Amino acid sequence: MSGRAAVALGVLAVLGLQGVSSGAVAAEVPATQVRTGGTGAYDAGGRADGPVRSEVHRLALKADGRGEATLSRRTTEPFGLLGVSWTDAGATIGGTIEARTRSAETGAWSDWITLEPYAPGLDGERPAERGSTEPVWVGRADGAEVRVSDGAAAGVLPAGLRLDMVDPDLDAGTSTAQGQTTGARSAALPAAAASAVAREAAAVDPGPPSTVPQPPVVTRAEWGADESLDDEGPIYLEKGVIKAVFVHHTTDADYDCADSAAIVRAIHVYHVKTNGWRDLGYNFLVDKCGTIFEGRQGGIDQPVMGAHTYGFNSESTSVAILGDYTNTAASNAALEATARVAAYKLGQYGGDPAGTTSLVAGATQTNYAGQQFVAGESYTFNQISGHRDGFNTECPGAKLYPQLPAIRTLAAGPVQGLKVSSVGGGAFAVDSGYETPGPVSLNWTTTTPTSLIGSFELLVDGQPVVTTAAAARTASTTLSVPGVHKLAVRAHHQSGATTTTAAVNVNVPAPKTFVPLTPQRVMDTRAGLGVPKAKVGAAGVVTLQVTGTNGVPSTGVGAVVLNVTATTSTAVSYISVYPDGTTRTSASNLNVVEGLTVPNLVIVPVVNGKVDFYNNAGSVNLIADITGYFSTGGEGSTHVNLGPKRVMDTREGLGVPKAQVGPAGVVTLQVAGVNGVPATGVTAVVLNVTATHVSATSFVSVYPDGTTRTSASNLNVVKGQTVPNLVIVPVVNGKVSFYNNAGSVDLIADITGYFSTGGEGSTHVNLGPKRVMDTREGLGVPKAQVGPAGVVTLQVAGVNGVPATGVTAVVLNVTATHVSATSFVSVYPDGTTRTSASNLNVVKGQTVPNLVIVPVVNGKVSFYNNAGTVDLIADVTGYFRK
Numbered sequence: 001m002s003g004r005a006a007v008a009l010g011v012l013a014v015l016g017l018q019g020v021s022s023g024a025v026a027a028e029v030p031a032t033q034v035r036t037g038g039t040g041a042y043d044a045g046g047r048a049d050g051p052v053r054s055e056v057h058r059l060a061l062k063a064d065g066r067g068e069a070t071l072s073r074r075t076t077e078p079f080g081l082l083g084v085s086w087t088d089a090g091a092t093i094g095g096t097i098e099a100r101t102r103s104a105e106t107g108a109w110s111d112w113i114t115l116e117p118y119a120p121g122l123d124g125e126r127p128a129e130r131g132s133t134e135p136v137w138v139g140r141a142d143g144a145e146v147r148v149s150d151g152a153a154a155g156v157l158p159a160g161l162r163l164d165m166v167d168p169d170l171d172a173g174t175s176t177a178q179g180q181t182t183g184a185r186s187a188a189l190p191a192a193a194a195s196a197v198a199r200e201a202a203a204v205d206p207g208p209p210s211t212v213p214q215p216p217v218v219t220r221a222e223w224g225a226d227e228s229l230d231d232e233g234p235i236y237l238e239k240g241v242i243k244a245v246f247v248h249h250t251t252d253a254d255y256d257c258a259d260s261a262a263i264v265r266a267i268h269v270y271h272v273k274t275n276g277w278r279d280l281g282y283n284f285l286v287d288k289c290g291t292i293f294e295g296r297q298g299g300i301d302q303p304v305m306g307a308h309t310y311g312f313n314s315e316s317t318s319v320a321i322l323g324d325y326t327n328t329a330a331s332n333a334a335l336e337a338t339a340r341v342a343a344y345k346l347g348q349y350g351g352d353p354a355g356t357t358s359l360v361a362g363a364t365q366t367n368y369a370g371q372q373f374v375a376g377e378s379y380t381f382n383q384i385s386g387h388r389d390g391f392n393t394e395c396p397g398a399k400l401y402p403q404l405p406a407i408r409t410l411a412a413g414p415v416q417g418l419k420v421s422s423v424g425g426g427a428f429a430v431d432s433g434y435e436t437p438g439p440v441s442l443n444w445t446t447t448t449p450t451s452l453i454g455s456f457e458l459l460v461d462g463q464p465v466v467t468t469a470a471a472a473r474t475a476s477t478t479l480s481v482p483g484v485h486k487l488a489v490r491a492h493h494q495s496g497a498t499t500t501t502a503a504v505n506v507n508v509p510a511p512k513t514f515v516p517l518t519p520q521r522v523m524d525t526r527a528g529l530g531v532p533k534a535k536v537g538a539a540g541v542v543t544l545q546v547t548g549t550n551g552v553p554s555t556g557v558g559a560v561v562l563n564v565t566a567t568t569s570t571a572v573s574y575i576s577v578y579p580d581g582t583t584r585t586s587a588s589n590l591n592v593v594e595g596l597t598v599p600n601l602v603i604v605p606v607v608n609g610k611v612d613f614y615n616n617a618g619s620v621n622l623i624a625d626i627t628g629y630f631s632t633g634g635e636g637s638t639h640v641n642l643g644p645k646r647v648m649d650t651r652e653g654l655g656v657p658k659a660q661v662g663p664a665g666v667v668t669l670q671v672a673g674v675n676g677v678p679a680t681g682v683t684a685v686v687l688n689v690t691a692t693h694v695s696a697t698s699f700v701s702v703y704p705d706g707t708t709r710t711s712a713s714n715l716n717v718v719k720g721q722t723v724p725n726l727v728i729v730p731v732v733n734g735k736v737s738f739y740n741n742a743g744s745v746d747l748i749a750d751i752t753g754y755f756s757t758g759g760e761g762s763t764h765v766n767l768g769p770k771r772v773m774d775t776r777e778g779l780g781v782p783k784a785q786v787g788p789a790g791v792v793t794l795q796v797a798g799v800n801g802v803p804a805t806g807v808t809a810v811v812l813n814v815t816a817t818h819v820s821a822t823s824f825v826s827v828y829p830d831g832t833t834r835t836s837a838s839n840l841n842v843v844k845g846q847t848v849p850n851l852v853i854v855p856v857v858n859g860k861v862s863f864y865n866n867a868g869t870v871d872l873i874a875d876v877t878g879y880f881r882k
Helices: 008-012 191-203 257-274 332-347 401-412
Strands: 055-060 068-086 096-103 136-149 162-167 244-249 284-286 292-294 316-321 356-360 378-382 384-386 419-424 428-430 433-435 439-445 453-460 463-468 474-478 483-493 498-500 504-508 513-524 540-545 557-567 573-579 590-592 598-605 610-615 621-631 638-649 665-670 682-692 698-704 715-717 723-730 735-740 746-756 763-774 790-795 807-817 823-829 840-842 848-855 860-865 871-881
Touching: 055 068, 055 257, 068 096, 068 257, 136 162, 136 257, 162 257, 244 332, 257 292, 284 332, 292 332, 316 332, 332 401, 378 384, 384 401, 419 483, 419 504, 439 483, 453 474, 463 474, 513 540, 513 557, 513 638, 513 682, 513 698, 513 723, 513 763, 557 573, 557 590, 557 610, 557 723, 557 763, 573 598, 590 598, 590 848, 598 715, 598 723, 598 763, 598 807, 598 848, 598 871, 610 621, 621 723, 638 665, 638 682, 638 763, 638 807, 638 848, 682 698, 682 715, 682 735, 682 848, 698 723, 715 723, 723 840, 723 848, 735 746, 746 848, 763 790, 763 807, 807 823, 807 840, 807 860, 823 848, 840 848, 860 871
Parallel strands: 244 316, 244 384, 284 316, 433 504
Antiparallel strands: 055 162, 068 136, 068 162, 096 136, 284 292, 356 378, 419 439, 428 433, 439 474, 453 463, 453 483, 483 498, 483 504, 513 621, 540 610, 557 598, 557 621, 573 590, 573 610, 638 746, 665 735, 682 723, 682 746, 698 715, 698 735, 763 871, 790 860, 807 848, 807 871, 823 840, 823 860
C-alpha cells in the first residue's frame, strides 16, 4: 500500500488477555451519542493546550525470599487503573497475583482481584519491555494492597516487582451528566509528538471506502491521547487487507460510562509506560453504553497493525469491549457498536461479517479450545472471531463469547424481527385483510437497531412506492386502482442485505352507485324475520344476511341502506351496526333508553354479504327496513348534493297543505322538478324528516308515491316528542308520500341531495365506521360542550381516510348527548350560510343519533347547536367523490 512501511515483527506483535477479574456490566445500557471530529462529549485533545497528561505511580513490593511478596495496605496517590510488573519480561510467576483497592469516594475496600500475567513479547521485541499483568480498571481509588505467591514451596519470584497505578486524570475529556466536556490539565504538545502526528498524516493515503457507513468514533484527540508517548509512529498490515476482526474484553471492574475516556487513556499509558509497547494494543475500544473509541494510532480508515491476538495480527483488526464479561453478558449497546465498527472495517475490503476467512498463523501455539496452530500454515476463522479462537485465553469472557453470533448477525444483516405491526391511514380490517377507500399506512417493528439499518421501502404489489429513513417505522400511500393489493415493507440493512415482511392484502373497492329499493322489512327480532326470534341481550350480536335476498344481488354490493329501529329496550344502551367479518369499532348508530323506540338510518358496508348488529346493555328488539344498496356493477345512480334546504313543513303549508297529518293520513310532496331537483333522471331523494307536535304513539313511513306502502317505517314517536331521521326514499313518479299511523303529527322535511341516472353525480366509498369527532374528549374538535348558538368545525377532507380532494359529501352518524335544554342541531357545509334545516332535535337529558349526508365545500363540516349546551359525537361511515 502506497506510503506504508510494514515491519516483519508485526506478525508477532500481539496483546493477549488471558484471564478475567471481578466486576459486572449491566445487560441493557442506553447508547451514548458521540461525534467524529470537532468538539464532542469526549473532546480533550486537539486543543491549543495539548493532550491530557496521565500520571503513573509506582510502589515496590517487598519479597520475603520464600516465593511471596506483598505491598501492605496503604494510602496512595489517586489512581484509576493498576497492574503488577517486574523487570525481566521473560520471567514467569506460577502462583497468584492479587490486589485490592480502597474507593476514594466511599473509603470501602474492594474484594481481592486476581491479575493474570501477559506472555512476553506480545508487541514484538521491545528493549524496554517489562513482565506484567493485564491492567485492571478499579475506578477512583486512593489506597492499595497487593500479594504475590509463586505457588511453589520454595519458589523464587522475579526481581523488580512493583505495583503500577495510572491516574488518567478522571476530570479531563469525560462527559458530565449534561453531556458537556470538563476541563483537563495539560501542557503544550511536545515537538516529538507533533512530529509523529505530522509523520502519520503525511505517510498514509485515505483508506478504501467501505460498503457500510463509518460509525461515530471518539478520536484519539477527543479522548485525550498523549501522543508524546508514541514517538515511533504507526505501522500497517503488510498486505494492507483486513480479513478478520477479533473481539476482546478488558476484564475491568464495573464502571461509569462517564469514565470511559479515562479508562482508554489509562490502558494507553499502561501499555506504553508499564509494558513498554509502542502504543495502545487494541485498534478500537467500545464501552457498555455503545461509544466507540479509536485505539492504536494510524487512522480510523487505515489497516493499522495492532497488538491484540498473538500470531494473527498481520491480517486482522480488533475491538475490545471495556468490562469483564466472564459472568455477565455485554449490553446490547456494546454489541451494536462492536457490530458497526466490525462491519465498517470488513466492508473496506469486501469482507462478510457472517462469513469465514483464511488466516496464516504467525506463531506455533494452541488456542483456548485446544486447537493447535503451526507458524506459516493457514487456518479458517470466522471473520468476526473471539480472542480465544486464536490464543489460549478466556477472552472475551464466558458470557460475551456466546454473543459473537449476535454481533455477526447485527453486522451482516439482514434486518431481524421485521414485521407489520398495524395497518391504518383509512384502511380497516376485513376478514384476513384490509379495505380502504385509497389512503393506507403500514406500521412496522424490528429488533435490529436503527444504526444498522440503511432504509425502508413500502412495497405495493412488489414495487417500491415510498422510501423512508432508517428511523421511520411507518409509511403511507394512496391506492388508486380498485382491487386487492399486496402491501409489504422491505428493510435495507447497512450491509446491503434486504428483508421483506409478509404481505398484507388491502382491497380498494370499486366506486359504488346507488340502487333504490321499495322500502321493505328485512329483519325483526320480535317475529324471527331474518334472524332468530329473540331479544338481543347485553353484548349480544345478531347477524343478518343482506346479499342474495330481498332484491339485493349476491355479488357486487358495497353497502346497504337500512332504517334500523330499536324497541322494548330494558336499559340504557347503544346499538352498533357494522360489516360482518370486521372488528367492531367504538362507533355507534342508535342510543336507547328503557321503554323508548328509536330509529336511525344506517349506510353500512358489506364485506361478506352479512351485517352485524351489536347491543351494549340490557336487552332490545331490533328491526331493519332496507331502502336500497350501493353497487359496484355500475347499474345504479350517483349522488348529487343539494341543500340542506327545507322543502316541506305542515306547520306552515310549505310543500304540502298547512295541516297536521292525522291517523292513517298521507301527505304527498313533489320532489322532482322543484327546489333544484331535476324533473327527470331522479331515482331517490335524501331527506331529513322530523315529526313534531305528536299527539299519540305512532310511526311515520316515507315511501315512493305511486307504490303500495309496506310495513317498513322511518320514524317512531310518542306524545310530545320531536324526532328526526334521515330517509333515502326512491322516486317513482316524481313524488314522495308520508304516512302517519295514529294520532296527529306535524311533519318537516329538509332535502340534502338526490340520486340521479345522469353522470353529474358522485359515487359512494365505504369508510369505517370510525369515530372522528367527540367534544367530550377533544377528538377532532376542542374538548368542550357546544353552547347556545355555538358552532364547532370538523376537518373531514384529508384525514381519517377521507381524501384531501374530490370529496363531495361525507356520511356521518351524529349523536347529541349531555343535553341541557330543548334544542336542535344543524350539520352543514363549512364555508356556506346555515339554512333553517336541522338534523337532530333534542330535549334535556336525551341522547339522540341521526345519520347525515352533508356536502363538503372547503374540506370541513360545521355543527350548530341552537340552545343550551350539548356534547356532539360523529362517526364517519363513508363519503361521496367525483
